[in-house]
Amino acid sequence: MLLLILLTEELPVPAALYPLNGLHGTRDIGPNKNPAGKPNGVHLAPGPFGHPQGSYRFSGSFSSYIEIPNNGGLDTRSITILAWINHENENGPIVNYGEDDWGFHFWVVNGRLFGRLSGSSPYAITPYNLSKNWHYVGTSYNFSSGVVKLWINGSEVAQEISGSEEQSTQYNVRMGAKDSTTDQRYLKGRIYCLQIYNKSLSQQEIIAVQNRTLNTYDLPVPTAFYPLNAQHLTHDLSANKNPAGKPNGVHLAPGPFGHPQGSYQFSGSSTSYIEIPNNGGLDTRYSVTILAWLNQENDDGPIVNFGSDVWGFHFWVVNGRLFARPSRRADRAQQKNAFSSSLSRTWNYVGTSYNFSEVAHEISGSAEQKTQYDVRMGAKASDQRSKIFSTSLRCRRTATKRCRKNVQSVYSDGVFVTLFSYDRV
């Protein structure tokens, strides 16, 4: 999780990020929240990674396009435009600033990739035709150097000195077709994940943002996110800015990815714990997911216990197994619990999720939870088992709202990504 966070912070911030897939439609999921693209005569189609609704397909006609209104959020000086394309014909706009004008334009022209500042400036074009399959393509313009570059799969494939000029990037953006019957070059093919940056990205950055919608903005927003390492100590990095955990009798220790201060060590006594004050920011009430990396050295004790000396929602190690138990808010009744098989004494990425909407009989039942209490990690105030609990913990992350799809963890180059989907309730 530390790696994921660093990666996130180091990635350049997009001026616009349109995934163009079934999940997000034509919406911008970037921080600028630009208007959604207006789709016309386009439909969802398979994307570059096999998802059946992983792109939009343009039919190659005047009336098949996406128009993105530009209220200033797409207006840049230096610029980088990136997208996945799979073209089926030889000519048409990927991105054209101007409905029927020549602002900055990024096209397929005579089967080649093409980038140009205006209708009359020097342009960059690939020296070869682009094969008709998926490519991760891009163009960048560096105002300081005046150079326009073209990129395919993270490699620079063409450049041209165009001069330092302010761009006509104030126009609305057209993808697929300009609003022109005189210029009948309309793109036939598919486009996935349009990214626009307000600067000329380096090659390293272009490679780094290649999978950006898969590993950053598509992630669910955590209610609380405590890295529990040397860099962030017990502070919450989430937008909720919950109070920092109060560490007591714990110390920094090596983490799951080899960092010497990548976790907190709990000593397995009643005075070794982290207490997180809950001012309401952790009170998920209904559905909840709690995730952490855990390397336990004994068999019993709390990972997360809502309530410093009471039984709110709790997520423990019990008899060497993972244990989670919801706790009905309305009264003292505890709900049915879930147990895992026994846990190996190494780093494990563990979690529990409670689905409030899941009303199935044999399950725990649907009840508002006791998540209003302060949170205890490592030791509950008066429970024998706290005395023998010893563990290293890092990176606690609580996600709220109701999960729609299953939670799944995906490892890629040692960085893990956790995917959820939420009902926006």
Ligand SMILES: *[C@@H]1O[C@H](CO)[C@@H](O)[C@H](O)[C@H]1NC(C)=O
């Ligand atoms: C791009 O950056 C410039 C200078 O930092 C700023 O004035 C402009 O508002 C930015 N545009 C967008 C679309 O973020």
Ligand SMILES: *[C@@H]1O[C@H](CO)[C@@H](O)[C@H](O)[C@H]1NC(C)=O
């Ligand atoms: C590239 O595409 C153009 C336009 O369709 C075509 O005329 C040309 O023959 C193609 N070149 C190659 C090498 O396939």
Ligand SMILES: *[C@@H]1O[C@H](CO)[C@@H](O)[C@H](O)[C@H]1NC(C)=O
């Ligand atoms: C770009 O990468 C894709 C696979 O992601 C590959 O199919 C395509 O041929 C590559 N394009 C070029 C020009 O190498």
Ligand SMILES: *[C@@H]1O[C@H](CO)[C@@H](O)[C@H](O)[C@H]1NC(C)=O
């Ligand atoms: C943009 O051009 C300036 C001036 O030539 C140069 O210092 C800078 O490194 C360039 N930026 C990128 C990302 O290439």
Ligand SMILES: *[C@@H]1O[C@H](CO)[C@@H](O)[C@H](O)[C@H]1NC(C)=O
């Ligand atoms: C992006 O994802 C694809 C498909 O999962 C993978 O092949 C590729 O290596 C990834 N690229 C980066 C830079 O992580």
Ligand SMILES: *[C@@H]1O[C@H](CO)[C@@H](O)[C@H](O)[C@H]1NC(C)=O
């Ligand atoms: C939660 O329960 C609802 C109702 O049974 C179900 O539709 C939904 O898929 C469940 N969510 C998850 C993440 O399992």
